[in-house]
Amino acid sequence: MVRPRSISDERLLTAASTVTGRHGPGFTLAQVAAEAGVAVGSVAKRFGSKDGLLQALCVEATRSAVESMRTASAGAGSPLDGLRAAAVSVYVGLGDAETAANHLGLLGMDIVDPVRRALLGEHFTAVETELRRLVRLALKELPGAPGPARAARTLLDVINGVSIDWSIRPKGKLADRLEQDIDAVLMGWMK
The missing domain is CATH 1.10.357 (Tetracycline Repressor; domain 2)
Structure with missing residues (x-):
C-alpha cells in the first residue's frame, strides 16, 4: 500500500522559491529541505534532482x-x-x-x-x-x-x-x- 504524501509539492516549491530568492543559482537541495523542514531525501525523492526541482519551479x-x-x-x-x-x-x-x-x-x-x-x-x-x-x-x-x-x-x-x-x-x-x-x-x- 502506498503511503500518502504528508509533505505537499506546494510546501516544497514555496521553500525552493524562498531559497532561490536568497541564494540564486547556487542554491542546494539541502537549503530547500531546511527551509521546508524536511530531510534532503524528501526533496530529492520528490523531484529527482536540482534540475527536476527547477523544472517544477x-x-x-x-x-x-x-x-x-x-x-x-x-x-x-x-x-x-x-x-x-x-x-x-x-x-x-x-x-x-x-x-x-x-x-x-x-x-x-x-x-x-x-x-x-x-x-x-x-x-x-x-x-x-x-x-x-x-x-x-x-x-x-x-x-x-x-x-x-x-x-x-x-x-x-x-x-x-x-x-x-x-x-x-x-x-x-x-x-x-x-x-x-x-x-x-x-x-x-x-x-
Missing part, C-alpha cells in the same frame, strides 16, 4: 503568474484597469532588488537548458495569452492599440524588460516602475 511559476493576473484583473474597476493590474502582478512578487536578481539569475540557467528553456517559453506564452485576452476586453478604451496579439507581446516585453532592468538598477519599488512603464504604453494606445 518553472511550471509552478507559470501557474502562479496566470492565477495572479486573473485575480488582479478581476478586482479592477474597468477592463483597462484590469489589464494594467494584471500586467503589474506578473513580477511584482519578486521582492526586493537582491531577491529579484537572485530569481532572475536562474534565467541564465533556464535559457541554456533546453528543457527549462521550453518551459520558460511556455511561461511567456501563457502570460502573453492572458494579456491578449485582457487587451481584447479593453480595446474600446485603447483605440490606438496595434491589435490584441501585438499589444500583448509589447506589454510582455515591457514587463520582462522592466523586471530585469529594475533588478540591476533598483530605484523605488518594482510595482511603481511597472505601473509607470505600462501606463506609458497604454496612454499611447488611448489616442
Whole structure:
C-alpha cells in the first residue's frame, strides 16, 4: 500500500522559491529541505534532482503568474484597469532588488537548458495569452492599440524588460516602475 504524501509539492516549491530568492543559482537541495523542514531525501525523492526541482519551479511559476493576473484583473474597476493590474502582478512578487536578481539569475540557467528553456517559453506564452485576452476586453478604451496579439507581446516585453532592468538598477519599488512603464504604453494606445 502506498503511503500518502504528508509533505505537499506546494510546501516544497514555496521553500525552493524562498531559497532561490536568497541564494540564486547556487542554491542546494539541502537549503530547500531546511527551509521546508524536511530531510534532503524528501526533496530529492520528490523531484529527482536540482534540475527536476527547477523544472517544477518553472511550471509552478507559470501557474502562479496566470492565477495572479486573473485575480488582479478581476478586482479592477474597468477592463483597462484590469489589464494594467494584471500586467503589474506578473513580477511584482519578486521582492526586493537582491531577491529579484537572485530569481532572475536562474534565467541564465533556464535559457541554456533546453528543457527549462521550453518551459520558460511556455511561461511567456501563457502570460502573453492572458494579456491578449485582457487587451481584447479593453480595446474600446485603447483605440490606438496595434491589435490584441501585438499589444500583448509589447506589454510582455515591457514587463520582462522592466523586471530585469529594475533588478540591476533598483530605484523605488518594482510595482511603481511597472505601473509607470505600462501606463506609458497604454496612454499611447488611448489616442
